[in-house]
Amino acid sequence: MNTAWAQASEIAAAVREGRTSASAVVRAALAHIAADDPVLNAFTAVLGERALGRARALDNARLEGRELGPLAGVPLAVKNLFDIAGLPTLAGSKINRECAPAPRDATLVARLEAAGAVLVGALNMGEYAYDFTGENVHYGPSRNPHDVQRMTGGSSGGSGAAVAGGLVPVALGSDTNGSIRVPSSLCGIFGLKPTYGRLSRAGTFPFVASLDHVGPLARSVTDLALAYDAMQGHDSEDPVCANRPVEPVAQLIERGSEGLRIAIAGGYFRDVAFADAQTALTRVAAALGATAEIELPEAKRARAAAYVITAAEGGALHLARLRERADDFDPAVRDRLIAGAMIPAAHVVKAQKFRRWYREQVLALFAKVDAVLAPATPCTAPLIGQKTFVLDGVELAVRANLGIYTQPISFIGLPVVAVPVPLQPLPIAVQIIAPPWREDVGLRIAYALEEAGVVAAPRPAPARGKAGA
Amino acid sequence: MTRRPKSARKSKASRAVLAKAARAKGRRAHRELRARNPLDDLVDAAARALDLKLEPAWKAAVKTNLEITLRLAGLFADFPLPDDAEPAPIFWA
Numbered sequence: 001m002n003t004a005w006a007q008a009s010e011i012a013a014a015v016r017e018g019r020t021s022a023s024a025v026v027r028a029a030l031a032h033i034a035a036d037d038p039v040l041n042a043f044t045a046v047l048g049e050r051a052l053g054r055a056r057a058l059d060n061a062r063l064e065g066r067e068l069g070p071l072a073g074v075p076l077a078v079k080n081l082f083d084i085a086g087l088p089t090l091a092g093s094k095i096n097r098e099c100a101p102a103p104r105d106a107t108l109v110a111r112l113e114a115a116g117a118v119l120v121g122a123l124n125m126g127e128y129a130y131d132f133t134g135e136n137v138h139y140g141p142s143r144n145p146h147d148v149q150r151m152t153g154g155s156s157g158g159s160g161a162a163v164a165g166g167l168v169p170v171a172l173g174s175d176t177n178g179s180i181r182v183p184s185s186l187c188g189i190f191g192l193k194p195t196y197g198r199l200s201r202a203g204t205f206p207f208v209a210s211l212d213h214v215g216p217l218a219r220s221v222t223d224l225a226l227a228y229d230a231m232q233g234h235d236s237e238d239p240v241c242a243n244r245p246v247e248p249v250a251q252l253i254e255r256g257s258e259g260l261r262i263a264i265a266g267g268y269f270r271d272v273a274f275a276d277a278q279t280a281l282t283r284v285a286a287a288l289g290a291t292a293e294i295e296l297p298e299a300k301r302a303r304a305a306a307y308v309i310t311a312a313e314g315g316a317l318h319l320a321r322l323r324e325r326a327d328d329f330d331p332a333v334r335d336r337l338i339a340g341a342m343i344p345a346a347h348v349v350k351a352q353k354f355r356r357w358y359r360e361q362v363l364a365l366f367a368k369v370d371a372v373l374a375p376a377t378p379c380t381a382p383l384i385g386q387k388t389f390v391l392d393g394v395e396l397a398v399r400a401n402l403g404i405y406t407q408p409i410s411f412i413g414l415p416v417v418a419v420p421v422p423l424q425p426l427p428i429a430v431q432i433i434a435p436p437w438r439e440d441v442g443l444r445i446a447y448a449l450e451e452a453g454v455v456a457a458p459r460p461a462p463a464r465g466k467a468g469a
Numbered sequence: 470m471t472r473r474p475k476s477a478r479k480s481k482a483s484r485a486v487l488a489k490a491a492r493a494k495g496r497r498a499h500r501e502l503r504a505r506n507p508l509d510d511l512v513d514a515a516a517r518a519l520d521l522k523l524e525p526a527w528k529a530a531v532k533t534n535l536e537i538t539l540r541l542a543g544l545f546a547d548f549p550l551p552d553d554a555e556p557a558p559i560f561w562a
Contacts, residue, residue, distance in 0.1 A: 196560055196561075197561065209559075210557070210558055210559055210560050211560075240559060298548070300544065301544050301545040301548060303541075304541035304542065304544040304545055305545050307538065307541050308538055308541060308542050311534075311538050319519065319521075322521055323519075323520055323521055323522070326521070326522055326524075331527070331530070332530075334527070335527055335530035335531045335533075335534055336534050338516075338521060338523070338527070338531045338534075339531050339532075339534035339535040339538060340534075340538070341515070341519055341521070342511065342512065342515035342516075342519070342531075342535055343535070343538055343539075343542070346546075347538075347539070347542035347546060349556055350542075350545060350546055350548075350550075351542070351545060352556035352557050352558050353550050353554040353555070353556045353557075354545045354548055354550065355556070355557045355560065356554065356555055356556065356557040357550055357554060359557065359560075400537070412560070413560055413561075
């Protein structure tokens, strides 16, 4: 079985049934990483010995007749802000190299491995997650497998590159303002940002406590659902992890979108977007028969408030490091964090008050609809190093504006599935936004679109040999 | 009382010229102060208050970032909310 581009669900089935071994799958993944990662720059650490040991243990367990989990033998990689036992948790920084090695794996890594997944490495990311580009001054940019001269998007840039480039079928990322959804869009893969508080962040390096989410990226909806199910459940190690029962979705997604009321986000979400973003949205809406437009009230103000809270909390989090190690930051991140530390408190408090007001307005909309569609990014992947783009005659900063559509949604913690529309030459995603705790709704719609062939993770040519670095 | 040497004494006319020059200098300084973006003062003062080393080469970028952030804050700063509106610092979906 050629497992290099296989889905996680296919790999797990083959390993459980003995059609291949976990060891063979992991060896193939490690070979693929060795061949393509020098160009894609997705990984900051490859854990060959650990992964092969884990795979052998799975193969032995099968030989002993023990039942293997739903992710048996599935290679997994995680953004390097997740703790991995024995490694310092870099969070994309130079400074954290000096941190003590993590004593144990993050909760979600442990849960995925308990379900049979095999961790093969840690992934590149924007420094301290304050990034939408996937660029990193210390470790180099992660590169988009569809065009290695282009951005992956960030901050989970390595996660986007690793999954889209076929190095692993599933990766974990974090999403504070769009850091799962933006790379999903630019790299053409599926991403799930669950409801705030759904998945444990224990053992992850924080950025903005009141906005930080974690979640999976994959090349199919089924794989997203399998990984998501394996990670659910309360965790007392994360104070905001909700004490809710596990609500598995993998068995629900085949219900599709029938009976669901789906609307398109209007106003702010229609105002600023390149033609590709509008084309993708139109295709998805047409496939779902969604014609009604609904306005998320004051979305522009919501994005501004998310921006202010992010800057202020980020600046506060890193204040001591900014005093002592300012020269060791990426200058672009440092200058934003310093500015964030200087924001008058009145603005931050008002942003938090506005947040509750906005949440109530948006939640009221879900009495009328079950899901809302919106673009994920205003454009397809910009070139690495590109600082601005021009839209409707206005020059906009790439770094700040890649997240204009994702920020107003994560601001109030709503679950979102980013689904990739395989436009040529570059893919772009659409957000499926659901009410709190209804990840199943988003995934059902995503599955229906995937079955209809409207959304898919396009397979790029192998990265090896391309001029990247 | 010892008289200063004649050479050290200034004529009434030269004193007037000097005073005029001083006033002009003061006005110039005042104009420069007014022309200076108040954010420069905020950045300098906040850096001192927070004990942050701010290299001169970084200052323009920090100021630009703060300017953007404050402009965005302006979008919601005057949004009418009641006094008893609760903030959502730990957000529950």
